[in-house]
Amino acid sequence: xxxxxGSSRVIAAVSATLLAALTLSACGSNTSSNTSQxxxxxxxGAENQYxxxxxxxxxxxxxxxxxxxxPNTDPHTFEASTSVAEAVSNAQLIVQNxxxxxxxxxxxxxxxxxxxxxxxxxxxxxxxxxxxxxxxLWYEPATMPAVASVMATDLAQIDPHHAKxxxxxLAAFTASLGRWYAAIAAVHAHYGGTPVxxxxxxxxxxxxxxxxHIVTPFVFQADIMNGVDPAPEDITLEDGFFTHHxxxxxxxxxQVVDALTSSIRDTATAAHVPVVGVYETMPEPGYTYxxxxxxxxxxxxxxxxxxxxxxxxx
Amino acid sequence: xxxxxxxxxxxxxxxxxxxxxGAIVALVSGxxxxxxxxxxxxxxxxxxxxxxxxxxxGAAYVGVSPLAGFxxxxxxxxxxxxxxxxxRARQRDIATGIVLGAAxxxxxxxxxxxxTSSATTGVTQQVLFGSIFTVDSSTITVTALTGVIVLLVLxxxxxxxxxxxxxxxxxxxxxxxxRLVGAAFIVSMAVAVGLxxxxxxxxxxxxxxxxxAATALRLTRSLRAAIVTSCALGVVATWAGxxxxxxxxxxxxxxxxxxxxxxxxxxxxxxxxxxxxxxxRRRAHARNRDVLRTHDAHHAMPGSA
Numbered sequence: 159x160x161x162x163x164g165s166s167r168v169i170a171a172v173s174a175t176l177l178a179a180l181t182l183s184a185c186g187s188n189t190s191s192n193t194s195q196x197x198x199x200x201x202x203g204a205e206n207q208y209x210x211x212x213x214x215x216x217x218x219x220x221x222x223x224x225x226x227x228x229p230n231t232d233p234h235t236f237e238a239s240t241s242v243a244e245a246v247s248n249a250q251l252i253v254q255n256x257x258x259x260x261x262x263x264x265x266x267x268x269x270x271x272x273x274x275x276x277x278x279x280x281x282x283x284x285x286x287x288x289x290x291x292x293x294x295l296w297y298e299p300a301t302m303p304a305v306a307s308v309m310a311t312d313l314a315q316i317d318p319h320h321a322k323x324x325x326x327x328l329a330a331f332t333a334s335l336g337r338w339y340a341a342i343a344a345v346h347a348h349y350g351g352t353p354v355x356x357x358x359x360x361x362x363x364x365x366x367x368x369x370x371h372i373v374t375p376f377v378f379q380a381d382i383m384n385g386v387d388p389a390p391e392d393i394t395l396e397d398g399f400f401t402h403h404x405x406x407x408x409x410x411x412x413q414v415v416d417a418l419t420s421s422i423r424d425t426a427t428a429a430h431v432p433v434v435g436v437y438e439t440m441p442e443p444g445y446t447y448x449x450x451x452x453x454x455x456x457x458x459x460x461x462x463x464x465x466x467x468x469x470x471x472x
Numbered sequence: 473x474x475x476x477x478x479x480x481x482x483x484x485x486x487x488x489x490x491x492x493x494g495a496i497v498a499l500v501s502g503x504x505x506x507x508x509x510x511x512x513x514x515x516x517x518x519x520x521x522x523x524x525x526x527x528x529x530g531a532a533y534v535g536v537s538p539l540a541g542f543x544x545x546x547x548x549x550x551x552x553x554x555x556x557x558x559x560r561a562r563q564r565d566i567a568t569g570i571v572l573g574a575a576x577x578x579x580x581x582x583x584x585x586x587x588t589s590s591a592t593t594g595v596t597q598q599v600l601f602g603s604i605f606t607v608d609s610s611t612i613t614v615t616a617l618t619g620v621i622v623l624l625v626l627x628x629x630x631x632x633x634x635x636x637x638x639x640x641x642x643x644x645x646x647x648x649x650x651r652l653v654g655a656a657f658i659v660s661m662a663v664a665v666g667l668x669x670x671x672x673x674x675x676x677x678x679x680x681x682x683x684x685a686a687t688a689l690r691l692t693r694s695l696r697a698a699i700v701t702s703c704a705l706g707v708v709a710t711w712a713g714x715x716x717x718x719x720x721x722x723x724x725x726x727x728x729x730x731x732x733x734x735x736x737x738x739x740x741x742x743x744x745x746x747x748x749x750x751x752x753r754r755r756a757h758a759r760n761r762d763v764l765r766t767h768d769a770h771h772a773m774p775g776s777a
Contacts, residue, residue: 231587232587236587375728377728378728381728385595385596385597385598386597386731387597387598387603387605387606387731387732388605388728389605389717389718389720389721389728389729390484390486390487390490390605390717390718391480391484391718391721391728391729392728393486393605393606394480394484394485394486397485416595416598416606417538417598417603417606417608418603418606421606421608
């Protein structure tokens with residue numbers, strides 16, 4: 159009999175631990191506050207870089223919420239909470255990436271149908287097929303002007319009185335991208351063809367726009383992105399880029415980290431190959447979409463030109 | 473030669489680490505597995521893989537080494553099962569089931585917390601299905617030392633354990649501390665599961681524990697031969713799996729290879745299937761008689777006279 163009481167005590171202890179852990183974890187929330195004044199459009203950017211641009215276009219007539227905004231987590235493995243569902247049900251305009259990057263948004267949207275709600279899917283704005291292998295569209299220089307233009311059009315339809323205001327802000331945003339484009343062109347002109355290794359395709363569109371040569375096989379990048387183990391052949395190949403000094407820069411995804419990527423970074427550091435941290439979502443606070451992209455280009459340029467590492471954007 | 477071993481196989485550092493680690497894990501699992509099958513504790517072995525999963529997931533969440541998590545989880549699970557009463561045959565399944573359920577729930581929680589709070593992407597895949605090509609040399613050293621300790625412990629308790637497996641009452645009458653040797657074994661089993669979790673993942677570690685042992689027991693006459701065969705089959709399955717995973721790089725250019733743990737487990741199951749062929753299986757009856765003879769030998773030991 160004594161043993162039976164002992165076992166029930168164990169069960170009680172385990173249940174209590176589980177309950178406590180669940181309660182604690184429920185307190186965390188991924189969304190920012192969702193209060194808004196009347197006459198202001200409720201909008202959501204599934205990723206905080208889209209939310210940031212939405213805010214720049216909508217200005218004082220938009221209240222923007224972002225879903226993916228934690229630079230220490232991997233958006234690829236995000237699991238939506240109930241607060242996200244509530245934000246979505248209140249939203250009049252949603253911007254999301256598509257290409258499977260934020261599929262959870264589709265599920266939440268279909269769970270709270272709203273005919274008046276406008277949803278901008280960046281993949282569709284750019285007319286990309288579902289088979290597009292690299293979903294990190296915001297690193298492609300042509301993406302954001304196209305997306306911002308659709309944002310301005312949709313905002314003007316929701317709130318026609320301020321159409322002129324939205325158009326003016328769109329023009330200002332598009333113009334402000336000029337510094338980033340100039341920086342990309344400068345790297346292309348001075349350092350085009352420079353070999354670069356990466357862990358993940360996160361910044362590939364930007365690296366290609368700068369004319370840099372990505373030596374890491376895409377299959378390896380996709381394995382890391384999808385969280386499966388790469389082939390031993392590819393691991394040896396990737397390490398060889400550093401030990402044989404075949405690359406000038408190593409772009410390291412700060413949001414997709416595991417034992418393997420850390421060991422590759424250590425190999426790069428030991429071989430004195432400069433490491434540049436790249437991100438899935440915009441580092442907060444202190445950055446706008448434009449200043450973030452400009453900082454990435456500056457960091458990569460400094461790595462090529464001076465061998466400087468910028469592991470974290472501060 | 474190149475048809476079988478693609479160039480670069482033996483010079484590839486991840487492959488060499490995997491071969492060493494795979495051999496250590498197969499040897500420990502081979503020995504522990506034979507006793508697990510003889511004692512009919514396969515279900516307990518499977519439950520331990522679930523607590524190893526919890527340990528691995530928890531380790532990823534708090535950021536310690538996965539091996540420490542697997543070992544800690546499995547040993548803690550073994551302790552819990554022992555405490556609830558795994559030694560009594562009737563309570564064994566209940567205790568095992570309760571620990572299994574609680575452990576799986578905690579794994580789900582840790583993996584969720586991990587996904588929502590940290591940047592460790594492949595954790596679920598690595599915990600469940602292993603990551604043998606990404607193991608560093610310090611992990612191999614720890615694995616080898618832990619494996620040696622387990623084998624030494626088993627060598628000490630082997631004979632009384634075998635007797636207790638055949639008849640707990642008789643073993644107790646002969647002065648064997650049945651509970652103690654049983655506890656020593658379940659902890660050894662937990663460590664074996666923890667070690668093989670590093671190689672083939674926590675969920676698949678039962679396959680490496682039970683598969684080669686069950687195959688060997690079908691094929692051999694004596695328990696000693698079963699242990700040697702079980703270890704050999706485990707090493708063969710692990711090494712052949714690593715070779716297949718390496719060679720599979722060229723099979724389909726779009727995927728760059730298939731996961732190593734699916735090859736290893738596939739080979740284990742294949743070997744078990746082959747061992748069931750009529751001409752091979754017959755010999756198992758002889759071996760059962762052999763185990764009974766061991767029993768008789770103990771029976772005739774001083775104390776029973």
